[in-house]
Amino acid sequence: MKKYLLxxxxxxxxxxxxxxxxxxWRVRVVVSILISYFLWSTVYQNTKVIFGxxxxxxxxxxxxxIFINGIVLSTQTSRVAEEINRGSLSNFLVRPIDxxxxxxxxxxxxxxxxxxxxxxxxxxxxxxxNPPVVLQTNMYLLLxxxxxxxxxxxxxxxxxxxxxxxxxxxxETWAPRFLFFIIVAFLAGNYFPLDIVPSPIFKILEMLPxxxxxxxxxKIYLGKVSTFFIIKGIITxxxxxxxxxxxxxxxxxxxxxxxxxxxx
Amino acid sequence: MLRYLRIWWFMSIASMQIFFVSRIGAVLFLTGxxxxxxxxxxxxxxxxxxxxxxxxxxxxxxxxxxxxxNLIDSLTQMLxxxxxxxxxxxxxGNFDLLLVKPFNILFRVLFGWTDILDFLTLIxxxxxxxxxxxxLSHVTILGIFFYIILIINAFMIALSFHVIVLAxxxxxxxxxxxxxxxxxITGMGKFPVDIYKEPLRSAITFIIPVGIxxxxxxxxxxxxxxxxxxxxxxxxxxxIFSGSILIWRYALxxxxxxxx
Numbered sequence: 001m002k003k004y005l006l007x008x009x010x011x012x013x014x015x016x017x018x019x020x021x022x023x024x025w026r027v028r029v030v031v032s033i034l035i036s037y038f039l040w041s042t043v044y045q046n047t048k049v050i051f052g053x054x055x056x057x058x059x060x061x062x063x064x065x066i067f068i069n070g071i072v073l074s075t076q077t078s079r080v081a082e083e084i085n086r087g088s089l090s091n092f093l094v095r096p097i098d099x100x101x102x103x104x105x106x107x108x109x110x111x112x113x114x115x116x117x118x119x120x121x122x123x124x125x126x127x128x129x130n131p132p133v134v135l136q137t138n139m140y141l142l143l144x145x146x147x148x149x150x151x152x153x154x155x156x157x158x159x160x161x162x163x164x165x166x167x168x169x170x171x172e173t174w175a176p177r178f179l180f181f182i183i184v185a186f187l188a189g190n191y192f193p194l195d196i197v198p199s200p201i202f203k204i205l206e207m208l209p210x211x212x213x214x215x216x217x218x219k220i221y222l223g224k225v226s227t228f229f230i231i232k233g234i235i236t237x238x239x240x241x242x243x244x245x246x247x248x249x250x251x252x253x254x255x256x257x258x259x260x261x262x263x264x
Numbered sequence: 265m266l267r268y269l270r271i272w273w274f275m276s277i278a279s280m281q282i283f284f285v286s287r288i289g290a291v292l293f294l295t296g297x298x299x300x301x302x303x304x305x306x307x308x309x310x311x312x313x314x315x316x317x318x319x320x321x322x323x324x325x326x327x328x329x330x331x332x333x334n335l336i337d338s339l340t341q342m343l344x345x346x347x348x349x350x351x352x353x354x355x356x357g358n359f360d361l362l363l364v365k366p367f368n369i370l371f372r373v374l375f376g377w378t379d380i381l382d383f384l385t386l387i388x389x390x391x392x393x394x395x396x397x398x399x400l401s402h403v404t405i406l407g408i409f410f411y412i413i414l415i416i417n418a419f420m421i422a423l424s425f426h427v428i429v430l431a432x433x434x435x436x437x438x439x440x441x442x443x444x445x446x447x448x449i450t451g452m453g454k455f456p457v458d459i460y461k462e463p464l465r466s467a468i469t470f471i472i473p474v475g476i477x478x479x480x481x482x483x484x485x486x487x488x489x490x491x492x493x494x495x496x497x498x499x500x501x502x503x504i505f506s507g508s509i510l511i512w513r514y515a516l517x518x519x520x521x522x523x524x
Contacts (some may be wrong), residue, residue: 046317
């Protein structure tokens, strides 16, 4: 356990080496949130409720995507593909560490830094924009929000690791990841709550894992949910996590059999 | 001029050959770009169909803003993709090898790599824009003329920002995030800048002229932009372009060839 904490600590220190890079990355995150924020603000100039969401609920949803992205979508697993392609994966295979735990530790650092900054950005945006927001006080919903965010992080880790394992068979790892980013940005609910889409499409989305990365935790935070919706969502997330875990391990083992440490 | 066109053509052919080397990657990138465009357009259709109006514009007009943004963005990315690789040339010392070649260095680092994937998306954009213009009422020949002029102006401003990014790369060796921040900020032009509140609206209209680049062409087409504002926009475009050339010349004088 101590060695993995050290990995998290060292990864955190990396951020302080490339401070400018990190600050510029956060600027980009804020700019993208501002676009969605102002779009929805304009929509509510002429109406009080749209797609079942009031202004405060929608703006809270959009602003909280900064925070949930910090917790769930922050990851360094794209480095796995690079390590496979460059052959530096060998350095980890010969060490007495579990590569999955190592990556979880690296991800932890990413999540800590991004979440920490997202809290500040959220507060600054609240102070500057002064929007009407939903301040959830129901402890039950807040606990469920935390639980679903953790489950979403695990789910995203598995999907992202699987994507990086493409590196065992191909050097084209950036193109699938680019496609994946676009799919996640839309189907996870980064630009809008997913239940604004027509009902038949939303029913399909509910079966996909992406829905449970951003939309589901935020929907619980807003409190517009039935017990059935929560239970169904947690079970679906759980099924995806349980289903993807053996697939991830199986692909890893198959990948290692083809791995030739090219580049080392 | 003809000589530079020939050089550009040769460099573009070389870029296309790279595209054929990694075909699967190229197809996935193209799929991603098309998917992003379709999903965002789907979102806008769902939204504006419900609200009927967005910042005073109807669905066709909102679509036109979105398509014009995509046209300018794709054209820029298609022609200036080399800028994204410039940092490696500075850090790795290869920039020296380009400096000794007998043509304009700025031309080389701006137009060195033409992205065929963005070219493929341009044609449908032009068709869709033409279709939407045909659906709009009160569009005049003069409006279309100003629309084209202001798109050329937008392209000149985009070129200027790429030149500034190149200059910054020489001065600071940082480029990756600078160019992406430029793209994120211009991304604010997916919608008419009228949706943003003051002072942000003025900032992205005149300081970082996203409004002039992305919103004004459509506004001129719709006939809601005065002739004075059109002339002011072109003047700002020329000033930014001249400024970027001065910054580039300054950066070039500071280049110390330290990495080679």
